[in-house]
Amino acid sequence: AQTVPMSQALTSPTVIAHRGASGLRPEHTIASYTLAIEMGADFIEPDLVLTKDDVFVCRHENDITGTTDVAKHPEFAARRTEKVIDGEKHNGWFTEDFTLAELKTLRAVERLPKLRPDNAKYDGQFEIPTLAEVIALAKTHSTNGRVVGIYPETKHPSYFAQIGHPMEARLVAQLKAAGWSKPGDPVFIQSFEVNNLKRLHTMTGLRLIQLMDASGAPADAAAPSYAAMATPAGLTAVARYAYGIGPNKDLIQKGDDAPSTLVADAHAVGLRLHPWTFRAENVFLPPSLRTGTDPAVHGRLADEITRFLDLGIDGFFTDFAYIGVDARAAW
Ligand code: G3P
Numbered sequence: 269a270q271t272v273p274m275s276q277a278l279t280s281p282t283v284i285a286h287r288g289a290s291g292l293r294p295e296h297t298i299a300s301y302t303l304a305i306e307m308g309a310d311f312i313e314p315d316l317v318l319t320k321d322d323v324f325v326c327r328h329e330n331d332i333t334g335t336t337d338v339a340k341h342p343e344f345a346a347r348r349t350e351k352v353i354d355g356e357k358h359n360g361w362f363t364e365d366f367t368l369a370e371l372k373t374l375r376a377v378e379r380l381p382k383l384r385p386d387n388a389k390y391d392g393q394f395e396i397p398t399l400a401e402v403i404a405l406a407k408t409h410s411t412n413g414r415v416v417g418i419y420p421e422t423k424h425p426s427y428f429a430q431i432g433h434p435m436e437a438r439l440v441a442q443l444k445a446a447g448w449s450k451p452g453d454p455v456f457i458q459s460f461e462v463n464n465l466k467r468l469h470t471m472t473g474l475r476l477i478q479l480m481d482a483s484g485a486p487a488d489a490a491a492p493s494y495a496a497m498a499t500p501a502g503l504t505a506v507a508r509y510a511y512g513i514g515p516n517k518d519l520i521q522k523g524d525d526a527p528s529t530l531v532a533d534a535h536a537v538g539l540r541l542h543p544w545t546f547r548a549e550n551v552f553l554p555p556s557l558r559t560g561t562d563p564a565v566h567g568r569l570a571d572e573i574t575r576f577l578d579l580g581i582d583g584f585f586t587d588f589a590y591i592g593v594d595a596r597a598a599w
């Protein structure tokens with residue numbers, strides 16, 4: 269696995285703010301990232317897609333229909349279109365059909381308004397951030413000995429390459445311009461796609477994380493299934509290009525099942541584990557508790573995180589960074 273100088277060891281286990289403080293603000297907004305930093309997260313996670321003019325912006329998918337107010341903009345009505353992306357049919361609006369200037373006229377909306385009604389109160393207030401803005405935010409808050417890192421994920425890199433917007437060189441260049449190119453720098457790059465990570469491995473020394481879902485296979489041709497990747501032989505192959513894995517937490521322990529051997533198997537080949545996603549609402553809570561600030565929410569999510577810390581994970585993605593920070597402190 270990739271090696272990192274000991275002098276630049278991480279705070280461990282590492283708390284990664286999934287899409288920012290997305291349990292409490294619309295995801296992938298500066299407000300969401302800023303709140304996560306204020307909560308004490310070590311890293312903030314921007315998912316990345318590209319605009320028509322090749323600017324990285326922070327969205328979970330290039331289809332912006334569900335997380336922006338684009339449908340309310342008559343000037344963009346004609347851009348609604350149907351596309352197949354990684355085998356899934358979409359009907360909506362897509363970042364690659366908008367310049368950054370155009371995207372900046374849109375405003376974020378909450379993805380899960382029924383589950384997170386308090387977040388939906390912020391609908392229409394926040395812009396779509398760029399990667400450059402997220403880098404600046406992390407650096408601004410990296411003061412007085414604290415380092416706030418970024419944990420970008422390339423979304424649909426094969427698809428973007430096919431439509432003439434390859435991601436790797438652009439991302440590596442932008443991070444290098446920010447001063448980040450070495451394993452000890454406060455950056456992890458994550459992807460579900462194997463070839464994307466292998467290309468990045470030839471281009472940068474930054475730490476790479478192979479994401480693994482609980483079923484299926486990466487979108488890039490000839491990649492092994494996630495099940496094959498999770499075997500000792502599969503993990504040995506991943507360790508040739510990655511620092512660690514980002515597994516769906518069910519791959520480590522699903523519900524009350526006995527834990528798998530994934531933590532031990534990954535550690536045996538030098539890979540760290542950063543599972544996702546620790547969130548409160550839809551996992552154990554009745555609707556009356558789905559605010560993310562209720563003590564019962566805090567306790568139950570903290571218990572789950574603690575259980576995974578006991579299993580030996582090296583970090584974790586959570587929508588509620590403050591609960592993760594508290595759980596780690598108490599562990
Ligand atoms: O990147 C870790 C986790 O975020 C992967 O799932 O769909 O939330 O990007 P997703």
Ligand code: CA
Binds near residue numbers: 421
């Ligand atoms: Ca992600």
